[in-house]
Amino acid sequence: MYKRILVCFDGSETSNQALVAALQLAREADGRVRIVHAFDAMAYLTGYEYGAQVYDDALRSAGEMLDKALEISKSSGVPADKKMLDIPGARLGEVVAEEARAWNADLVVVGTHGRRGIGRVLLGSGAEQVIRMAPVPVLAFRAR
Incomplete structure (x- = not known):
């Protein structure tokens, strides 16, 4: 079954649902989870005087969010780690x-x-991109 489960996490209700489901699947398969957050630095680098502070605050907040998700994972007894994905412009x-x-x-x-x-036109669909480009099956959770 699925032993190595990658979970995209942004702190939203649907990513929380995704995390819980991934942990259940991993527990049943004696697997592990990697929690990732894609941080786009280009969205925060404005060139203005306060741009660096906004970037630092956003990066810190994203890190704290990943830390909380990792705590949830570890409390469930499933081996887990986290990774911030920061590839500018990708x-x-x-x-x-x-x-x-x-x-x-x-x-x-x-x-x-x-x-x-x-x-969808203005904000895009990150999940749709993941579904189209992922090299493995994707399980998607919609908002209730």
């Missing part, structure tokens, strides 16, 4: 696909916000 799907290959993941688990219409 698309989410590319970054996650590369990490899945490098870590030899069997499954990627991701939450999706289920945006449609103009929201």
Whole structure:
């Protein structure tokens, strides 16, 4: 079954659902989980005086979010680790696909916000990118 499960985590309700499901699957298969967060530095580097502070705050916040997810994983008894994926200018799907290959993941688990219409056009669909580009099966969780 799935022994190496990569979980995309952004702190949202759907990524929390994805984390819980990944932990259940890993526990049943005597597997392990890697929790990843894709941090796009380019989104925070503005060139303005406060740009570096905004970047530092966002990076710290993302790190704290990953730490909390790792605590949840460890309290469940499933072996887990975390990794911040920071590849400037790369698309989410590319970054996650590369990490899945490098870590030899069997499954990627991701939450999706289920945006449609103009929201999807303006904000894009990170989960859709992951589904299209992942080298392994993807389990996606939609918002309730």
